[in-house]
Amino acid sequence: MPGIKKSYMKPRIVALIPAHNEENSIRDCLAGLNDQLLPKGVELDVYVIADNCTDRTEEKAITAGEEFNLNLKVIITENNKLRKVGALNAGWKLLYGDLLDIYNKQLTEHEELYKQSIKAVLGMDADSRLAPNCLTYLWEGLMSARNIGGVMAKYTMRMPKKKSLLSKHDVYYEEKLASGEYGGPVARWWTHQQKQDMASWLLDLQYHGGSTYVLGGQATLFRPEALQEVLNHNKLDGPWQNDSDVEDMLLTWQLQKSGWKTLISPKGRCFVDAMRSYHTFREQRNKWNSGTVDLLTNKDLSVQTRHKGKIWRNQMKLLSDLVIRAMFIVLLSVALATDQFYWSWVWIIPIALASVLNVILALKTPMNRLIDVILAGLLISPELYLWVNLMTFSQVWLGKLSANKKDGWANQYAAESGKTSSKLLQGIILTIVAIAAGCYLCFAYQDFLTSSRVQEAISPYLMTGWIALTYLTIIKSLMMIYQIWTLRGRHTA
Incomplete structure (x- = not known):
C-alpha cells in the first residue's frame, strides 16, 4: 500500500x-x-x-x-x-x-x-x-x-612447526612452546596419523x-x-x-x-x-567412540541415520582387526613354542595389499611428508595407530558393560589441561615383562613343549585356528582391494 x-x-x-x-x-x-x-x-x-x-x-x-x-x-x-x-x-x-x-x-x-x-x-x-x-x-x-x-x-589437522626451529635463548621460548604451535618428531608423526585417518574418512564419504x-x-x-x-x-x-x-x-x-x-x-x-599426545588422543577417541556407540544402542534417544549400517560395519571392521591380530599372536606363539611353525609365501599378499593401500592414503593426505609415505609403506605407522584405536574400541565396548557412565568431555579436557597422565609407559613395561617371561618359560620347558605328545595334542587346534584365520584374512584382503579401487577416483581429502 x-x-x-x-x-x-x-x-x-x-x-x-x-x-x-x-x-x-x-x-x-x-x-x-x-x-x-x-x-x-x-x-x-x-x-x-x-x-x-x-x-x-x-x-x-x-x-x-x-x-x-x-x-x-x-x-x-x-x-x-x-x-x-x-x-x-x-x-x-x-x-x-x-x-x-x-x-x-x-x-x-x-x-x-x-x-x-x-x-x-x-x-x-x-x-x-x-x-x-x-x-x-x-x-x-x-x-x-x-x-x-x-x-x-x-578437516585437515595442522602440522606443528618443528620444535628445533625454536631457539632456547629466545626470551619467548617457553611461551611459544606452550602455544602448541611447535612440536617434536613424535608430535608431528602423531599429527600425520590423525590427518591420514581423517583423509581416509573424507575420501570414503565423497566416493x-x-x-x-x-x-x-x-x-x-x-x-x-x-x-x-x-x-x-x-x-x-x-x-x-x-x-x-x-x-x-x-x-x-x-x-x-x-x-x-x-x-x-x-x-x-x-x-x-x-591431539598432540597419546593420552589426549585416547581420551578424545574414547569420547567420540563411546558417544557413537551410545547413539547406535540407546533406543531412548529415538534417532536414526541412513548411515547406521555403515557405522555398524566400521565397528565390525575394528572387531575383525582385533580378532585377527589376537588370533595371529596366539597361534604364532603356540606354533613357535611347540616347533610347529611353517612359513607360507601366501601371507605376503595381505601385507602387500595393506602396504599399497596405506601408501595411497598417505599420498592423498594433504601436505604429506616423504617420511610419512615411507613409514606407511613399511606399515609401521598404520599398525601402531591401529593398535591405539583397537585399545580404544575395546575400552568403549567394555565400558558398555559397566554401570558407571564416564564424562567424556571432562576426561578429554582434563587430559588436554595436563590434569591426568597416560599409563602408556607402564603398559609397555608390563608387555615387555610378559613377553620376556613367556620366552623364558618356553626355553625352560622346550623339551616338553616340543615332545610328540604335546605336538599331537595341539596340532588339531592349531590347524583349525590357522584355517579360520586364513578365511578372515581373505575377507580383509578383499575389503582392502575394494578400498584401493575406491581411491582411484578424482576425490581429494
Whole structure:
C-alpha cells in the first residue's frame, strides 16, 4: 500500500564460536574469518561465546575483532554446566529468543527483522581456522538445494612447526612452546596419523556421494530452518542437546530424521588442531567412540541415520582387526613354542595389499611428508595407530558393560589441561615383562613343549585356528582391494 515503509535488512551468515579459555587460539580463528570472501550482498556477524572463561578470551576476541574489522560481539556465559552445548544454545537464544523465559519476552521489530535476515548459521570451534574461500564453498553447497540442512568443511589437522626451529635463548621460548604451535618428531608423526585417518574418512564419504553421518562442530554451515525444525520437533530450548558426548552427531541424525540432507563440501577446507599426545588422543577417541556407540544402542534417544549400517560395519571392521591380530599372536606363539611353525609365501599378499593401500592414503593426505609415505609403506605407522584405536574400541565396548557412565568431555579436557597422565609407559613395561617371561618359560620347558605328545595334542587346534584365520584374512584382503579401487577416483581429502 502507498505510504507504508518496508524495512529491509541484508541477508547474513551468523557465526557462533564457543570458546572456553581459548585466549591462545581465538585470534587465529577470527583471522580465518577475515580471510573469507563473502557471497555477493551477504554480511557476516560473529558471536564469540566466552564460556566460563578464566583467562583473557573475551579481551583477545574483542581486540582481534577490531583488528580485522569484523562485526563481532562477545557473549559471556557463567555457571554453564552444559559446556559446548550450553554455549552454542546461548548464542542461539540471543538470536531467536529463549523459549524458557518465564516472562515470554517478545522480540522487537528490529530483532525479528534481524532473525529473518539470517540465512545460514556457521558453527565452529575456537581452535579451528577456515581456509580462504571456505565460507563461499559452504554457502554454495547449502544454497544448491532446498533440502540441504547442513554442509561441513573438509578437516585437515595442522602440522606443528618443528620444535628445533625454536631457539632456547629466545626470551619467548617457553611461551611459544606452550602455544602448541611447535612440536617434536613424535608430535608431528602423531599429527600425520590423525590427518591420514581423517583423509581416509573424507575420501570414503565423497566416493559414496558426499553424505555424512556427522556434521563436525569444527566448521559446519547450517540452514536455520533445519535447526528450528529439530528444536520444535524434539521440544528443545536450543538445537544442540547434551544427551550425548557427540552432540554434533546427534544433531546430524536429527536433521536426517526430519528429511534434511547433510553433506561435506568437496572444496571448503578447515584447519583444526590434532591431539598432540597419546593420552589426549585416547581420551578424545574414547569420547567420540563411546558417544557413537551410545547413539547406535540407546533406543531412548529415538534417532536414526541412513548411515547406521555403515557405522555398524566400521565397528565390525575394528572387531575383525582385533580378532585377527589376537588370533595371529596366539597361534604364532603356540606354533613357535611347540616347533610347529611353517612359513607360507601366501601371507605376503595381505601385507602387500595393506602396504599399497596405506601408501595411497598417505599420498592423498594433504601436505604429506616423504617420511610419512615411507613409514606407511613399511606399515609401521598404520599398525601402531591401529593398535591405539583397537585399545580404544575395546575400552568403549567394555565400558558398555559397566554401570558407571564416564564424562567424556571432562576426561578429554582434563587430559588436554595436563590434569591426568597416560599409563602408556607402564603398559609397555608390563608387555615387555610378559613377553620376556613367556620366552623364558618356553626355553625352560622346550623339551616338553616340543615332545610328540604335546605336538599331537595341539596340532588339531592349531590347524583349525590357522584355517579360520586364513578365511578372515581373505575377507580383509578383499575389503582392502575394494578400498584401493575406491581411491582411484578424482576425490581429494
